[in-house]
Amino acid sequence: MTLQRRILIFAVSLAVLTAVGLIAVLRASSAAHEKDRTRADGPRTDRGDVSLAPDAGGRRIVFRNMAWGPHRDELATVAADAPERARTVSGVSCLRFHAAGGTGICLQADRSGVQDGYRAVVLDARLKEVSARPLAGIPTRARVSPDGHLAAWTVFVGGDSYAGTDFSTRTSVLDLRTGRFDASLEDFTIHKDGKPYRSADVNFWGVTFAADERTFYATMATGGRTHLVRGDLAGRTVTTLRENVECPSLSPDGTRVVFKKRVAGLPAEAPWRLHVLDLASGAETPLAEERSVDDQVVWTDRGTVVYSLPGDFGADLYAVPADGSGAPARLMDSALAPAFLG
Template sequence: MTPLRRRLLILVTAVLLLAGLGTGVVLRAADRANQANQPQPGGPAVSAGKLTLEQKDRLTFLNAAAGPHRRAVASVPSTDPGGGRIAASLKCARFYAAAGTGICLQSVPGVLKQSNRALLLDANLRTLRTFPLAGNPSRARVSPSGRFVAWTVFVSGESYSSAFFSTRTSVLDTRTMRLTPSLEAFSVVLDGKRYRAADINFWGVTFASDDDTFYATLNTANRTYLVRGSLSRRTVTTLIENVECPSLSPDGTRVVFKKRVPSGVSLWREYVLDLGTLRETPLAERHSVDDQAVWLDNDTVAYALPAEGKVGSSDLWSVPADGTGTPRRLIAGASSPAPQ
């Protein structure tokens, strides 16, 4: 055999081996995906059905249970959250809804890279507008009236515990369809003085009922602040440090938030802040909560925690907002709650 033929034979053999290896990897990945899409014994009962965001006394969320409806928008009666759930065909990475308006953040796999987008939804979960996202979905909120929608994405980094990450938070007026691509365009007042910096990040918007006031997290110089903002004046003002992912109570007097606590790893504890006195109350949940909690009513908050023994899944838990009581599992295999 000539040297040229020997080299060609080696090349062809290598290509065939790599092709076989690649096929094996793809098949194993497909097998894992198929397993994830199979209902698990003892899991929650999920059935396909029609959902509307105008149904009263329902709790809408993303189904995180394994099976064909994984990541689908689902709904259960508020009085029976552990019962059988109805799942729509729409699937999201993050979801929220209020007053018949919904927002769905999606990550759609592509040949070269995934495509991230935000879907503005009507009460029947039909897409009204689609907006490209600059990064991976993180947070989503709708104002109590349904007029304003906000979302946060990771432009770099994969979580708030990453050493280096940056976010982009956008706000959409659903009446005029005017989009504010980034809250970084707003003027910042920090400790009573105008503030500018290249490292400013915002995330975790929550809206008041006046369709102007909002609260969010501002991060700069390795510090996080709760800010109160005005959409009409395009300004934000810092209120207190070490507040992340605030969520405003229905009566507008308190925010529940995650507070970073001293530890060798990134840990957050859930607190409620009285906006009148700035007094903080730790909640009974002792696990680290990396979520933007939701108020089920003026007395109870809900949040997602990783499901024990189920990689990539989560459960919804609830706890009294006054620091008493004990946490209880609200819905197994669920995330992104939105009470109707």
């Protein structure tokens, strides 16, 4: 082998070793930067046990963690009276989530097949998978009944925004006691304005359950209008109650619903204001939040509701009194889909 060839081989080997070393340094730097970003840009997260049990460690919030870093999208928990503290993350990822009565419903991406899809996963109190069903579209809403026996979810099957009119949804309800599965509320008998009603353009979304676990409320859209409906799972019927009500959420005492209402004069892409409806009197109360909220609000108790608004890392949570008084207050950064438990 000539001296010139030896020099060439040495130079090539040195270049390869240098490149390998540089890649290792860059990867280590990137990992450290990722860890630093988690600390600098959001709350600290620690891996641990997350429980949905009603009596597990006092009142707390379980939610989708939106903080940037390796635990983004995982279910996390904090004490309800200290939401700014470090989060315990679970390792279970959800795009939409809700829980009650020791049961959770997790709408998540499914990458197990040839093509990516989505599925609805029922979780027990320890976040273990109980059952799962494939979803027909993009996850958007999820709810569990107060005692944890019923789960509902909504997906977009055409279009991807409630702000316009060019979309289609499918809402399903699963009874965890009997296994009965209603794949679409569109199969229920509809009573509109006191008469039977059928139309090809009917859409449902935003189910919220009453304590009797038979009655539910939801949004029905048809003919370019939205309606609050009351549903009967046993009778498989829905009845319209009021126009211009979207994404209702029933209060803990079952007397009111908080909802988003389209208000004339607001931008088409941000048309909603939060209101509370007294179901007995029909009185509506606008809440103090003046920004457009595209969310299915949750109640923390009889007097306060919590909702998401866009934030630096996807979404932040805010709270506002349910009687129209006060002012909105930021509850948590980088969080979405909260469930208040305990």
